[in-house]
Amino acid sequence: MIPFEFASPKTLSEASREVDHKSNMALAGGTTLLDLMKLNVLTPNRVVSIAPVLGKEVRLERDTLTIEAGCTMAKLADHEAIRDAFPVIRQSLITAASPQIRNMATIGGNLLQRTRSTYFRHPDMAPPEQSFEAETEEKFWHRVDLSSAAVLGNNGRVVGTYPGDFANTVVAFDGTVHLQGPDNTRTVKARDFYRKPSEKEIQYSVDLKPGELIAAISLPVTPALKQSLYFKVRERSSYAFALASVAAGLELEGEGASATIRHAHVAFGGLGSIPWYSSAAVLALEGEPATDENFEKAAQTALAEAAPPPGNEYRVRLAERSLVRSLRRLRDVGPYTDAEIWAMQHGRAVNQS
DSSP states (O other): OOOOEEEOOSSHHHHHHHOOSSSEEEESSOTTHHHHHHTTSOOOSEEEEOGGGSOOOEEEETTEEEEETTSBHHHHHHOHHHHTTOHHHHHHHHTTSOHHHHHHOBHHHHHTOOOOOHHHHOTTSOOOOSBTTTOOOHHHHHHSOOTTBOSBSOTTBOOBOOOOSHHHHHHHTTOEEEEEOSSOEEEEEHHHHEEOOOTTOSSOEESOOTTOEEEEEEEEOOHHHHSEEEEEEOSSSSSOOOSEEEEEEEEEESSGGGOEEEEEEEEEESSBSSOEEOHHHHHHHTTSBOOHHHHHHHHHHHTTTOOOOTTOHHHHHHHHHHHHHHHHHHHHTOSOOHHHHHHHHHSSOOOOO
16 A cells, blocks of 8 residues: 555535545545555545545435435444335345445445456456457457456446445435535436446446535435335355345335336346446336236346356346346235345344344
């Protein structure tokens, strides 16, 4: 880690005047920034401590849920406004990381996680060839690590997967990002906040200008947000990134397979270069009967544009099955219970009382 200066601003506005996201970087929970500084992936000259000046409250007002950026993942997951009313939020946080990380990581920082792609986290490693569609020689696949390569939003190139979980919920349920700049504030729809990698990038970028900091996010409170779940498939329980995950919510008119889907929300994690909102799945579901056949049709439609790198084809089918399973669960049973989600995370139920 290279030497750096440390700044402790007194207000959020003062902090925003210090930060440029390049040579002067913001430190909140620090769970990713410090790791990347130790690896010399990020080498800021100045680190600006923003945790003390970020708001940490969660507010439920009328039809809007607002979460201030300094709230930790653990505090949000256990907040009384979240615990019983908004399953997908709690479940995406619980299944995201270890307790130690959840107690440190802020919601604002969590939204900005960098890819776990080897080529980003080890700067001495040679970058991969740009296009896997153009390369047909078998030897190519023996020279590159594609385990963290995106299946969606890659434009036929080797780019890293967005690794987070909570952001998938935010884009699925039409969240808004509230930004504080040096002299003004700005709001951006979460679905527009994330940008797929450009031609020379190997991970996503965000709509965040120099000096701007995430102050809060907000989500509209809808019946589908209350009838929601987060389902995550990974190589092991506890602390692992998703091979495929689904943030889903349904508002049904009627019961069972004869019900009509009034509103649907679907986003995938572990697959895209950005948190992947699936408008294709939503369009295929809304207004249709909640049948298994329509669920499977929506899943196939959602993954129709997938372009998996060699060796990752199985993740397309995995994502389709994960979506169908999630929709069936919401239709037939409802959201996962706390006992079920803790069992997914730890391999056994955990008494949280």
